[in-house]
Amino acid sequence: MIDAVLTAAEREIIATxxxxxxxxxxxxxxxxEWGRRYPLEAIREACAAGLNKIELAREHGGLGLSFTCKMRAFEEMARHDYAFAFALINVHNSTARFARDAPPTLRDRLLPAMLTGELIGCAGLTEPGAGSDFGAISTSARRVEGGWVLNGGKAWITNAAVAGLSIAYAQTDPAQGWRxxxxxxxxxxxxxFKRLPAFELHxxxxxxxxxxxxxxxxxxxxxxxxxxGRAFKSALAGINGARTYVAAMCCGMLEESLRVAVRYGSERRTFGRKLLDHQGLRWKLVDAATDLEAARLLTYRAARMIDEGADAVLPAAHAKKFATxxxxxxxSDCIQAMGANGLRADYPLARHLAGAKIAAYxxxxxxxxxxxxxxxxxATFGVGG
Ligand SMILES: Cc1cc2nc3c(=O)[nH]c(=O)nc-3n(C[C@H](O)[C@H](O)[C@H](O)COP(=O)(O)OP(=O)(O)OC[C@H]3O[C@@H](n4cnc5c(N)ncnc54)[C@H](O)[C@@H]3O)c2cc1C
Incomplete structure (x- = not known):
């Protein structure tokens, strides 16, 4: 397990x-999920437990721990709910980026409230007309005396339902493209600033x-x-990490789904045997366990490369693609192995299936x-120029 290479302080926050x-x-x-609620109180409770400060620099009030530690902590949380873990990691990341990039006056005014979760942060890249093609955003920024005037809008922004601060991107000169x-x-x-109603999202x-x-x-x-000239590259700077922790969260959801399905299969009987004693069904869960092992290895390799400062573009892309x-x-196979009961809201599997689908975007x-x-x-296979 990768936790063995982490420090005692890191293992402690993962346990937390x-x-x-x-x-x-x-x-x-x-x-x-059923109440269609954003869990603001739980997010703030997580902030009080330090879970929004794992990778944040110590000079800004954070714990200054490694990327691998943050990834593992959020894998543990996604085991029970991808949506919560994803909302909280966006709180974490927007706080760390704001603390790093904001000028001291702005930072001193807003960072204390971000650390407690009183002020929720988000990252605004996607727009109604531009998602994958981030360079095509059309929110405009026009230079005026003392600042910039922005017009446009953002969509599909995590935490937008409650966020008080958005780290958002806008185009200052369409002729310059991404620059x-x-x-x-x-x-x-x-x-x-006009907040729009949050999306209804299964x-x-x-x-x-x-x-x-x-x-x-x-x-x-x-x-x-x-x-x-610098913003586009800064937006992409954290992307390998984001892809890697999303992959880890998928591992957490599958591990929990397997645990539930295996327990169920060892108790439920059909045709005079436990479900798990039917080879066809057991092999389905075995295939899931093998994929989980493979996804973890890809994911943890990418995480270590990020912490070592190595080029993690391809490892992170492979990990995210495979894991999601x-x-x-x-x-879905784990749900199938539990019969109709696998769909019930008493179990997390159907929610995790939706979580994994969301993770694919x-x-x-x-x-x-x-x-x-x-x-x-x-380049990878040494072909062509
Ligand atoms: C729950 C959730 C939370 C999100 N949170 C945030 C957030 O906090 N901040 C933020 O900025 N964004 C966020 N996003 C947006 C997310 O980053 C986008 O959904 C993603 O970039 C894809 O963009 P799109 O959905 O507009 O799809 P599109 O870009 O419209 O693409 C549609 C489909 O076509 C495929 N496609 C597009 N181009 C190509 C191509 N060249 N070749 C082959 N296939 C292609 C895509 O893969 C996709 O399957 C969130 C999305 C979701 C679902």
């Missing part, structure tokens, strides 16, 4: 995440995914986090992983 997930997430996840994109800290309390209500419109929103100079794809198939779709891996095929 596991205990928190068992105590708070597992018993409430179905209620959040014209800049990054801003957008405050929901300022004039010109299996993902706790993500709080939604959008907002910007109508002559004035972002002061201090809100420019990355100028044109296999999770959809294998969680977040931080780059399976097709985009193929594109990334495909661009490197020649």
């Amino acid at each position: 995440a596991r205990a928190f997930a068992e105590r708070v997430v597992a018993p409430n996840a179905a209620r959040w 014209g994109i800049a990054c801003f800290a957008i405050e929901a309390s300022r004039a010109g 299996g993902g209500h706790a993500i709080g995914a939604g959008g907002f419109a910007l109508e002559d929103y004035l972002a002061p100079d201090e809100a420019l986090l990355h100028p044109p 794809d296999m999770a959809v198939q294998r969680i 977040t931080d780059g779709s399976i097709e985009m992983m193929n594109e990334r891996i495909g661009q490197a095929l020649g």
Whole structure:
């Protein structure tokens, strides 16, 4: 297990995440889903337990621990609910990025509330008209004296249902393409920000995914986090990590689904035998267990490369592609192995199936992983120029 290479402090925060997930997430996840609720109180409780500060630099009030540690902690939480884990990791990441990139005056004003979860953060790249093709965003930013005026809107933004601060991207000069994109800290309390109703999303209500419109929103100079020319690259800088932790979360969901299905199969009997004693059914779960092993190895390799500062583009793309794809198939197999009972809300499997499907889009779709891996095929296999 990869935890063996982590420090005692890192193993301790992973244990905290596991205990928190068992105590708070597992018993409430179905209620959040069925009640169509964003779990704000639980997010704030997780912040109080330090789960939004794992990778945040110590100088900004964080724990300063490794990426692998953060990934493992969120794998433990996704074991019980992908939606909650994904919402919380977006709180974590937006806090860390804001702390790193904001000028001191802005940081001093907003960071304390972000650390407690009083102010929820989000990352706004996607728009109604541009998802995979991030370079095609059309939210505009026009330079004026003392700042920038933004017009446009964002969609499919995790935590948008409640977020008070968005790290959002806008185009300053369409003729420049990706080089014209800049990054801003957008405050929901300022004039010109209009929150839109959150999406109704099967299996993902706790993500709080939604959008907002910007109508002559004035972002002061201090809100420019990355100028044109640097913002696009900064947006992509964390993408290998995001793909890797999404893969880890899929491993967490499948492991829990297998645990539930194996326990069920060892108790339920058909035709005079335990379900697990029917070879055809047992092999289905065995195939799922093999895929889980393979996905973990890909995922943990990518995580270590990220911590070592190595080029993790391809390992992260392979891990995300394989883990999300296999999770959809294998969680479905676990449900099948439980018969009709596998669908009941008393078990997390149907929710995890929806979670795995959502994971196939977040931080780059399976097709985009193929594109990334495909661009490197020649170099990988030493063919072509
Ligand atoms: C629950 C949830 C939370 C999200 N949270 C955030 C967030 O916090 N911040 C944020 O900015 N975004 C977020 N997203 C958006 C996510 O990043 C996008 O859904 C993703 O980038 C895909 O974009 P799209 O959905 O617009 O699909 P499109 O880009 O419209 O693509 C549609 C389909 O076509 C495929 N496709 C597109 N281009 C190609 C091609 N060249 N070759 C082959 N196939 C192609 C895609 O893979 C996809 O299957 C979230 C999405 C979800 C579902």
